[in-house]
Amino acid sequence: MLRVIFADLRKSGRLDLEAVEMATRTAMHQAGAAVLKELLQKSRSEVAREVACPCGQQARFHEMRPKQILTVLGRIYMQRAYYVCGHCHDGQSPLDWELDIEGTECSPGVRRMMALVGSDGPFEHGRRQIEELAGLDVTSKTIERHAETIGEDIARQEEAEVQRAIQLDLPEVNVADIPVMYVEMDGTGVPVVASETEGRMGKIEGQSARTREAKLGCVFTQTATDDQGRPVRDEDSTTYTGAIETAELFGRRLYAEAHHRGWNRAKRKVVIGDGAIWIWNIADEHFPTAIQIVDLYHARQHLWELSAKLFSSDPQQRLRWVKQLQQKLDAGKIESLVKTLHAFPPSSDELAKLLATESEYFARNAERMRYPKFRADHLFIGSGVIEAGCKTVIGSRLKKSGMFWTVRGANAIIALRCNRLSDKFQDYWESRRAA
Numbered sequence: 308m309l310r311v312i313f314a315d316l317r318k319s320g321r322l323d324l325e326a327v328e329m330a331t332r333t334a335m336h337q338a339g340a341a342v343l344k345e346l347l348q349k350s351r352s353e354v355a356r357e358v359a360c361p362c363g364q365q366a367r368f369h370e371m372r373p374k375q376i377l378t379v380l381g382r383i384y385m386q387r388a389y390y391v392c393g394h395c396h397d398g399q400s401p402l403d404w405e406l407d408i409e410g411t412e413c414s415p416g417v418r419r420m421m422a423l424v425g426s427d428g429p430f431e432h433g434r435r436q437i438e439e440l441a442g443l444d445v446t447s448k449t450i451e452r453h454a455e456t457i458g459e460d461i462a463r464q465e466e467a468e469v470q471r472a473i474q475l476d477l478p479e480v481n482v483a484d485i486p487v488m489y490v491e492m493d494g495t496g497v498p499v500v501a502s503e504t505e506g507r508m509g510k511i512e513g514q515s516a517r518t519r520e521a522k523l524g525c526v527f528t529q530t531a532t533d534d535q536g537r538p539v540r541d542e543d544s545t546t547y548t549g550a551i552e553t554a555e556l557f558g559r560r561l562y563a564e565a566h567h568r569g570w571n572r573a574k575r576k577v578v579i580g581d582g583a584i585w586i587w588n589i590a591d592e593h594f595p596t597a598i599q600i601v602d603l604y605h606a607r608q609h610l611w612e613l614s615a616k617l618f619s620s621d622p623q624q625r626l627r628w629v630k631q632l633q634q635k636l637d638a639g640k641i642e643s644l645v646k647t648l649h650a651f652p653p654s655s656d657e658l659a660k661l662l663a664t665e666s667e668y669f670a671r672n673a674e675r676m677r678y679p680k681f682r683a684d685h686l687f688i689g690s691g692v693i694e695a696g697c698k699t700v701i702g703s704r705l706k707k708s709g710m711f712w713t714v715r716g717a718n719a720i721i722a723l724r725c726n727r728l729s730d731k732f733q734d735y736w737e738s739r740r741a742a
């Protein structure tokens with residue numbers, strides 16, 4: 308390759324930098340792979356005759372076995388000792404465990420790259436990025452498999468944290484006092500393969516659901532307000548956690564995350580969500596001392612949607628009516644708002660039912676809609692952070708057209724994305740090294 312370049316240089320008198328740099332990198336990779344191979348062999352020049360077997364007995368050296376690994380420098384072949392236990396007959400290669408390449412043909416460095424591209428975009432897109440940026444040939448299936456394996460591993464670690472949290476076994480978090488800590492949660496549909504929705508009813512009656520709800524939660528802090536007294540979110544303070552799972556499991560997950568962030572050290576605690584009942588059940592169970600706030604914009608949306616039904620033929624009157632009720636809502640005068648809804652003369656049974664449902668929604672959430680008080684306390688009154696999170700964490704990766712997920716695959720990628728967007732990816736790799 309280099310010879311071709313130099314021949315070209317002599318002929319044309321010009322250097323094609325792009326060709327030279329790429330060819331040089333390839334050559335460097337080849338040289339590096341040779342060094343790496345050498346290092347791996349040298350590090351094990353002495354082969355132990357026996358190693359401990361997990362069963363408690365000793366495993367004896369059996370033979371040297373070859374293994375091929377794809378590293379960031381390219382493919383290398385190595386020999387490593389293989390041991391068999393005479394007691395339980397299990398075999399093992401301790402070096403694989405030491406190098407963190409057990410059961411895989413990709414080095415940790417390559418797996419990290421694959422997790423990164425696989426969490427960012429479609430696996431085929433990731434394959435092209437790795438080819439172009441790292442000069443490595445992997446299949447999109449390999450990226451999918453490894454990204455999911457790492458996502459599942461992250462999810463497993465989190466699950467262990469959750470277990471410790473619910474057994475009140477988590478250490479007190481060592482953080483400075485936090486003026487205000489927020490927990491927000493929301494749900495968003497993830498398109499899934501048909502087998503994941505069998506027997507489940509969709510939103511349209513008689514039609515099976517094509518999506519499963521992923522629940523996403525975030526935790527962030529607020530210290531300052533702007534010059535107009537509005538709350539300002541602490542920069543880089545947002546962490547996410549989520550999965551397609553029941554509200555019960557999700558509640559525990561979110562509690563563990565908030566605890567990890569120092570929930571107990573927060574002077575003021577706030578939970579913000581839309582009106583969904585599961586959200587407030589979780590707030591009551593896991594965050595009982597928090598101020599509960601219904602997202603103002605969701606509440607307004609309820610009024611707009613109701614008005615569209617009540618005044619379908621009179622947009623002018625609709626506008627007047629909504630304005631009037633929105634004033635009550637913004638003023639936190641929910642009892643008065645509910646009274647107005649009750650007094651409205653419905654023109655059909657259907658509208659009467661709708662009015663009753665909406666009255667109930669506002670009455671049930673009245674204490675969560677005291678917006679003037681929340682504003683006076685310089686608190687956020689919208690759930691914009693989690694709504695944006697639903698788009699960036701879930702939507703932009705899992706809801707692209709033509710994508711259909713298994714719950715297992717979706718949860719692995721959600722775990723991976725939450726980890727990365729919470730800036731915990733480096734911690735994860737360090738925890739692997741320490742294991």
Ligand SMILES: [Zn+2]
Nearest residue numbers: 360362392395
């Ligand atoms: Zn054994």
